[in-house]
């Protein structure tokens with residue numbers, strides 16, 4: 001009888017201890033930064049397994065949330081930091097319950113930015129406002145330029161050697177902004193700054209696959225230039241596997257690829273722009289960057305980067321990724337007359353967008 005009472009009391013004590021460890025952290029709780037419940041003193045977890053440390057800035061947003069989910073599923077990621085100015089406690093608690101390897105930690109608001117960034121190998125930036133119908137990506141400049149500047153100042157201070165993937169629009173200006181911030185801080189390495197244009201390639205592969213009747217996973221379309229309207233230049237003459245198109249098909253495909261973002265903005269009718277396909281594209285690109293860091297050979301992706309492929313200081317083209325980020329920028333290859341004309345138009349608009357970004361930091 002006495003033994004039974006003692007066992008009961010011990011069980012009750014264990015339950016109380018367990019409950020205290022499992023109590024959810026309130027949003028303002030300082031432990032939110034340490035959101036993994038498995039780090040309490042009674043836990044046996046020894047910390048993160050080997051792998052890369054990745055931060056997502058803007059992690060509670062339309063892109064940020066599904067991107068966080070996909071990065072939590074990536075076996076190359078050992079630590080995943082989720083930073084936003086709102087809602088990270090909920091997103092972090094939710095994602096952290098997935099039984100995949102990465103340890104997830106949440107960070108809320110500017111005072112926690114430095115802790116979010118310290119020690120990161122890769123920082124992905126989808127922070128900022130999205131388009132509504134009738135807007136161009138450049139209309140986002142006034143708000144997003146300042147957001148990207150602040151976040152990049154944090155990167156320069158806390159993880160200057162990290163690879164940086166910029167998603168926030170207008171990419172044609174936000175990548176030059178990031179470069180200027182890093183230059184001012186003395187940390188700029190053009191090999192580690194990459195504008196994410198993967199969604200243009202993802203769309204191009206899908207639409208071309210539909211037209212030629214191939215599984216889109218077997219199609220690879222290089223998309224060069226930039227990430228807005230006519231600066232998005234699909235090279236349909238260089239599609240792999242090699243194929244030919246009628247002039248109607250070329251016009252249809254070029255226009256659909258260039259306006260893919262607007263197609264989604266209009267379909268969402270005021271509720272934002274592409275988020276799910278973008279998260280897929282960003283996760284695919286981040287995975288390529290991580291495989292490069294790991295030392296895998298032959299990883300080639302299109303990206304908007306500092307470049308000498310044209311006379312412009314930045315340009316999207318195929319880049320080979322490796323241990324130091326960008327290891328090689330591949331040449332454009334032979335363009336047909338239609339593509340050469342498109343390139344000239346794209347360069348004019350791109351030059352203005354790049355200059356706008358540079359001037360924003362050096363005004």
Ligand SMILES: NC(=O)C1=CN([C@@H]2O[C@H](COP(=O)(O)OP(=O)(O)OC[C@H]3O[C@@H](n4cnc5c(N)ncnc54)[C@H](O)[C@@H]3O)[C@@H](O)[C@H]2O)C=CC1
Pocket residue numbers: 057058059060061062063064083084085086126127128129130131140144147150151166167168169170171196197198199200227272273274275278
């Ligand atoms: N590169 C590309 O191919 C694409 C780029 N985008 C761009 O990505 C950006 C984000 O889009 P969505 O996720 O749909 O927008 P969203 O509004 O759903 O999410 C943005 C998130 O950023 C956060 N945020 C705002 N200021 C911040 C700051 N200072 N620090 C950290 N986080 C901050 C917001 O709180 C929000 O959670 C937009 O600029 C959009 O145009 C969108 C699709 C494709």
Ligand SMILES: O=C([O-])CC(=O)C(=O)O
Pocket residue numbers: 130131137169199260261262264265273274
């Ligand atoms: O169109 C937008 O505003 C978002 C974006 O960059 C895209 O979907 O390509």
